[in-house]
Amino acid sequence: MPDPTRTKSAALYRMVTPEHICPFGLKSLDLLERQGFEIEDHQLKSRAETDAFMAREGVDTTPQTFVGGNRVGGYDDLRRYFHEPVADPVATGYQPVIAVFATALAMALAANWAASGTLATLRAPEWFVAFSMCILAILKLRDLETFSNMFLGYDLLAQRYVRYAYIYPFGEVIAGVLMIAGGPLKWIAIPIAFVIGSIGAVSVFKAVYVDRRELKCACVGGDSKVPLGFISLTENLMMVAMALWMAIR
Incomplete structure (x- = not known):
């Protein structure tokens, strides 16, 4: 050469x-x-x-x-x-999830700074979770059909009631938006986030840690290369924790 x-x-x-x-x-x-x-x-x-x-x-x-x-x-x-790396079209990776969470964190800190003039308030982590939910929902809603196909591979409720695969992203974005708004609207967001987060966490845990299945996660849409596992479980547990936190507050 x-x-x-x-x-x-x-x-x-x-x-x-x-x-x-x-x-x-x-x-x-x-x-x-x-x-x-x-x-x-x-x-x-x-x-x-x-x-x-x-x-x-x-x-x-x-x-x-x-x-x-x-x-x-x-x-x-x-x-x-030139000895430059070449992307593997079938390789799994966490880049989409990292991009979502990094952007959501930046947005949350910026919003908190604009609202209170400081970064260190309890509102910042609340906004981080809510913004993350909204961004993830957008990625699902951009192609609802492919999302539902992948989601049906592991979600327990969707496998029993297929229409839930189409409802889930709307519930996620509604809960996220209402969490950002706060006030009395949080009492609509709390049960939605708790229910879909709990079902999602149980479904992922069963598929990955009980059944030992190797699947792709639909968290960033139906064309995802993110492996189903810890990150997927974290997304759902974040919703559950946020719902509980807002209820306690």
Whole structure:
């Protein structure tokens, strides 16, 4: 393999048409620029031109990068060429959940600062839980059908009453919004959060720790790669704890 520190020119063939600008072509261009390459940027401006290029080179996709006259390949191949990590499309991970909770925490601290001029009040953790519930509900509601498909794989009540799989995200967002509002509305939010959180916690515990099943969690939607387990249990226990806390207060 050519040494990329010595070879500083590359030819990139990527699709750029009025209907479609290939995102992987742009990513390949950016990666080459960041590696200090001089780039011959060949833009394939029609479907026919793209098909002719692929037939000529014997490849099935674009973009294609050539370094020193040798074909490196597509965007993932280019990342491997530079020893950059390549995402595994089937790998599980917690990135979506981390993003949700980090954003919810930032929002809660910002709201608390705006309301009281300080970060250290009991309202901040309350808002954190409520904002988290709302964000998670949005992710479920953006594709309710795929969420319900995944949710039915482990939720005990949904398996008995299928319509509950469609109701759950609405209950979560309603409870979250009413918790943010506080006041007398919390007495609507408390039973909703307690019920759906309790059922969810029992369902996750049974599926993961009793039945030992390896499933994906529907907490961030039906296309989730988050494994069902501790994080899923935590989401439900947060709702239960929040409901109890608000009832006690």
